[in-house]
Amino acid sequence: MLRKEQNDLLTQTGPGTPMGNLFRRSWQPVLLAEELPENECPPVRVKILSERLLAFRDTQGRYGLIDEFCAHRGVSLWFGRNEESGLRCPYHGWKYDVTGQCIDVPSEPAESGYCQKIKLKSYPLIEKGGVLWAYLGPPDKRPPEPVWEFATVPEKHRFVSKRVQESNWLQAMEGGIDSSHVSFLHRGDLHNDPLFKGAKGNQYNLGDSRPVFEVVESAGGLYIGARRNAENGHYYWRITPWVMPAFTMIAPRGNHSVHGHFWVPIDDDTCWAWSFDYHPIRELTDAEVSAMRNGKGIHVTYVPGSYRPSANKDNDYLMDRKAQKEGRYYSGIAGIAMQDASLQESMGPVVDRTKENLVSTDNGIIMARHRLMRAAKALADKDVTPPGIDPEHQKVRSVAIVLPADVPYKEGAKEALIAKPGVAPASV
Amino acid sequence: MQSESARMASAAEARFRIDAPNSKPRAIKIISLDRPSDRVIKRLAEATWNHASFFTASAFAGAPQPGTNFSMTGWLSDVAGRTTDLVNEVDSADLVVMVATAGENASAAAIIGEACSVSRVNTTGLIIAGSGASDDALSKTLAQLRPWSLMLVIASSDEYIADMLTALRA
Numbered sequence: 001m002l003r004k005e006q007n008d009l010l011t012q013t014g015p016g017t018p019m020g021n022l023f024r025r026s027w028q029p030v031l032l033a034e035e036l037p038e039n040e041c042p043p044v045r046v047k048i049l050s051e052r053l054l055a056f057r058d059t060q061g062r063y064g065l066i067d068e069f070c071a072h073r074g075v076s077l078w079f080g081r082n083e084e085s086g087l088r089c090p091y092h093g094w095k096y097d098v099t100g101q102c103i104d105v106p107s108e109p110a111e112s113g114y115c116q117k118i119k120l121k122s123y124p125l126i127e128k129g130g131v132l133w134a135y136l137g138p139p140d141k142r143p144p145e146p147v148w149e150f151a152t153v154p155e156k157h158r159f160v161s162k163r164v165q166e167s168n169w170l171q172a173m174e175g176g177i178d179s180s181h182v183s184f185l186h187r188g189d190l191h192n193d194p195l196f197k198g199a200k201g202n203q204y205n206l207g208d209s210r211p212v213f214e215v216v217e218s219a220g221g222l223y224i225g226a227r228r229n230a231e232n233g234h235y236y237w238r239i240t241p242w243v244m245p246a247f248t249m250i251a252p253r254g255n256h257s258v259h260g261h262f263w264v265p266i267d268d269d270t271c272w273a274w275s276f277d278y279h280p281i282r283e284l285t286d287a288e289v290s291a292m293r294n295g296k297g298i299h300v301t302y303v304p305g306s307y308r309p310s311a312n313k314d315n316d317y318l319m320d321r322k323a324q325k326e327g328r329y330y331s332g333i334a335g336i337a338m339q340d341a342s343l344q345e346s347m348g349p350v351v352d353r354t355k356e357n358l359v360s361t362d363n364g365i366i367m368a369r370h371r372l373m374r375a376a377k378a379l380a381d382k383d384v385t386p387p388g389i390d391p392e393h394q395k396v397r398s399v400a401i402v403l404p405a406d407v408p409y410k411e412g413a414k415e416a417l418i419a420k421p422g423v424a425p426a427s428v
Numbered sequence: 429m430q431s432e433s434a435r436m437a438s439a440a441e442a443r444f445r446i447d448a449p450n451s452k453p454r455a456i457k458i459i460s461l462d463r464p465s466d467r468v469i470k471r472l473a474e475a476t477w478n479h480a481s482f483f484t485a486s487a488f489a490g491a492p493q494p495g496t497n498f499s500m501t502g503w504l505s506d507v508a509g510r511t512t513d514l515v516n517e518v519d520s521a522d523l524v525v526m527v528a529t530a531g532e533n534a535s536a537a538a539i540i541g542e543a544c545s546v547s548r549v550n551t552t553g554l555i556i557a558g559s560g561a562s563d564d565a566l567s568k569t570l571a572q573l574r575p576w577s578l579m580l581v582i583a584s585s586d587e588y589i590a591d592m593l594t595a596l597r598a
Contacts, residue, residue, distance in 0.1 A: 001597055166437070214580040269439070313434040346433065348442045357451045358595050360523060360552040360579040366595040367581065370588055408570050410582075411563055 002353040002369065010372055011168045011350050013265040014050035018376040022245055023049055024137035025379070026389050027146045028264050029274050030125070031055055031132040032162060036063065040082045049136060050267040054078060055125060056098070059085045063127065064098025065134050067120040071102065096120055129153075130160050131274075147391045148247070149419035150260070150278040158278035159257075159292045161299045164308050165341050168350040169246060169271035173263035175340045176248030177368055179226040179240055180361045183209040185339050188328050190253075193336070195277070195288065195297035199254030201400050201428040204228045204236035211238075215363045216410050220244060220393025221371065223417065224364040225409045226251075230402045236428065237409045239399040239417065242368055244375060244388035249398035250298070252427035257284060258398060259298050269349035275299055275337065281424050300337045309338055317342040395419040400428045453479045454522035456598045458589075459504070459540060460484045462532035465556065468586040469527060473507045475590065480598035482507050483517065485536040503536075518543045523550050523596070526573060527589065530557035530582075531565030534572040541576020553577030556586050 002010070013020040028048060035044050036057040043056035045068060054068040054077050068076055070089040077096070080087040086103055088095040094115075095104035100122030108114040124135045124142065129151025135142055150158050165172050175181070183205065190202045208228040216223045220243040230236040238251035249260030262274035275298045277284065284292075295301040300309040311318040317333045324332030333339045358366060371387070378384035387393060397419045403412040410417075416426035435441060456479055460469040466484045473482040487503050504514045518524060524544050528534040537553065544551045553573035557566050566582065574580060581588070 001595055003594075212578055212580075214574075214582070216582045217584045313437055314431050316431045316433045342433075345437050348437055349439050352442070352445075355450060357597065360550055360596070362595070363552065363579050363581050363592065366592050367583070367588065369595070370591040373591075374587070406571055408563075408567050411567065 001356050001358065004354055006369075006373060007350070007353045009376065010369060011170050012268055013169065014268065018380050019245075019372070020049055021137075022372070022376045022379055022386050023265065024135075025141060025386055026137075026143060026245070027126075027133040027135050029131045029162075029262050029272070030065070030134045030264070032160065033127050033130045033132055036132065043078055043080060043082060043087060045076075045078050046134075047266050048134065048272075049265055051136065053123070053134075054080075054087075055132065056080075056082050056087050058082065058087075058098050062098045063125040063132060064096075064100070064122060065125040066096060066098070066100040066122040069120075070094055071118050071120055072105075094118070098122070129158065130155065141385075143389045144391050147394050149280065149395065149397065150258075150276040152421070153278050153280060154283070156283040157280070158276060159284055159289055159299075160274070160276045161292065162272050162274045162307055163300050163302070163337065163341075164266070164306075165263075165271050165273045165345065166269070166313060166349070167271065167341075167345045167347065168268055169263045169265040171344045171347055171351050172271050172273055172341070173246050173248065173261075174365050174368070175344055176250075176261050176263065177222070177224055177240060177242045177364045178362070179211070179213065179224055179238065179364065182226075183211070185330050185343070186336050187330055189336055189339075192328070193296055194291045195256055196253050199256065199400075199428065201236060201238070201251075201253050204230055204428075205238075213361055213364065214409065215367050217367070217371070218243075218393075218396075220387045220390070220396065221247075222364065222367055223410060227409075233405050234402050235405055237399070237401050237403055237413065239401070239409060239413060240364075241396040241398055241417065242364075243393055243396060244386055245372060247388070247394075249396065251398045251400040252425050253400065254427060256427075257288060258425050258427075260398065261298070273337065273341065279425075280419070281422060295335055295337075298337050300335060309341065311335065311338045311342075313342070313345055397425055399426045401426045402428060451597070454597065455520055456480045456523045456525060456593065456596060457517055457521040458482050458525045458527060458593070458598075459536075460486060461526055461528040461534040461536045461540075462486050464529040464532060465527045468556065468589065470507050472589060472593075477593065477598050480593055481517075483512065485540065514540065514543050515547075518547050518549050521549050523552065525552045525554060525589075525592075526577065527554050527556070528569050528573055530555055530561035530569050532569060534569050537573045537576045544576070550579075551577050552579040552581065554589060554592070555580070555582045557582050557584060559584065 046053040052068045086095045093106040100120035102115040102118035105115040211226040214225040224240045246263040257277040259277045264272045323329040375386040
């Protein structure tokens with residue numbers, strides 16, 4: 001459980017909040033690059049960390065992320081005309097460049113210089129790995145560009161998607177480090193999902209539904225190891241890295257791709273669940289990409305024209321009681337992503353953690369909360385740079401590995417836990 | 429029309445949730461296995477806890493030798509120094525947390541773990557591994573705790589224990 005003030009601290013990420021400040025110190029994924037596909041394409045509304053912004057790509061291909069609303073009369077610039085190196089408000093023609101600087105106020109004489117006095121709030125927006133990343137923090141604290149491995153491999157090695165989740169970011173992220181639910185909620189998918197099935201590790205998973213967990217702090221966050229019995233006195237380990245504040249990875253299976261998530265607050269009631277698959281040393285096959293586009297693995301299909309999952313709370317997530325009874329889907333919901341999201345959204349927008357009853361297998365979640373609170377306090381009190389910003393913290397991998405029983409996994413999998421270009425992932 | 433899932437997951441519906449206790453207290457016994465951990469436990473015990481009690485097993489020097497008389501009553505102490513019976517303490521626990529410091533002797537974990545295993549009581553091992561702890565030191569302590577811990581946590585500082593106990597409603 002958390003006390004109410006602790007729950008508020010962790011779940012509130014708007015401007016000026018301690019957790020909001022912590023998020024604002026690192027690059028956040030805000031758009032897929034495909035959402036701004038060409039110069040002078042339509043602008044896109046972006047809501048992140050409870051701030052309403054507008055992203056656009058100007059005539060020269062520069063990305064801008066600015067306050068959504070015109071400084072003149074408060075019109076949404078989503079209606080704007082993206083033309084001649086700026087975004088022009090269609091109401092009275094005020095025009096802004098990618099830095100939010102007003103560059104034209106038609107009603108005022110150009111020589112008056114009035115437009116120089118108008119500037120919308122703006123944030124840096126960069127493209128990396130098919131994702132547009134924004135930095136919403138203090139300009140003098142701007143960190144190095146993100147180096148997450150999925151964003152650095154060749155384009156054909158990766159697939160990235162996103163979906164809206166109608167819950168606070170923390171209950172979504174906590175699902176990403178809650179390894180103990182996999183043996184129940186997702187058990188049907190180990191047999192059926194083309195992006196998981198066939199791996200030898202699945203046999204260990206299905207043969208031992210009571211894994212033992214070890215939680216180890218890392219420089220950037222945590223490693224959560226789930227241990228199951230393997231042959232000849234060995235253990236099968238599935239190791240989940242969490243990098244602060246909102247990056248998680250899932251241990252791989254066989255030669256399937258590696259995958260993981262970012263959980264980025266839109267506001268305090270909704271978040272973006274970013275999902276990525278990649279393989280460090282090979283291109284994804286057409287069949288894999290097709291499966292991902294069709295909602296297999298950790299991805300979803302969408303309501304047309306949106307990033308809202310086609311199974312959502314407005315259609316009861318397409319609950320299939322027959323499949324639930326037959327064990328094809330343990331909860332009756334199809335697809336790993338929506339199996340998680342449906343349950344997390346059912347908790348309500350912000351779950352009341354004063355009422356929960358955690359048990360010892362929840363130590364990964366308890367430790368993550370502990371580290372987040374500690375980092376938010378250190379940032380607020382002493383301006384200590386939070387973990388996860390150092391590029392070295394971002395060079396992590398999830399691992400599935402068989403180790404002798406007496407070897408600590410952090411030692412036995414030491415090299416495998418570090419992302420190294422051109423090196424195959426440790427996977428069983 | 430909104431689906432039932434959409435309506436029931438709204439913030440407006442949250443106010444109709446049952447506001448009544450949904451659990452009974454669980455007894456959590458926290459046992460330090462070495463001298464540095466004793467100090468941590470004693471400091472923690474000064475705070476107010478509802479369902480946590482604190483003990484030390486650091487006087488225990490090692491596993492009993494075959495053929496020697498061994499009593500469970502002689503080596504577990506509460507923080508005031510009064511000896512207490514391990515089996516009785518374990519029997520009345522819902523969870524036993526063993527606290528060790530990386531590099532220290534944690535052999536008492538075997539005795540406590542055995543008692544917990546017999547009584548079907550859940551165990552959590554918690555190793556405090558400060559920044560100065562070497563991999564070898566950690567491995568040594570880990571090897572002693574791992575066989576007897578259903579959950580194992582390696583924390584960089586002892587601050588975590590209080591947060592963990594609060595999270596577990598201790």
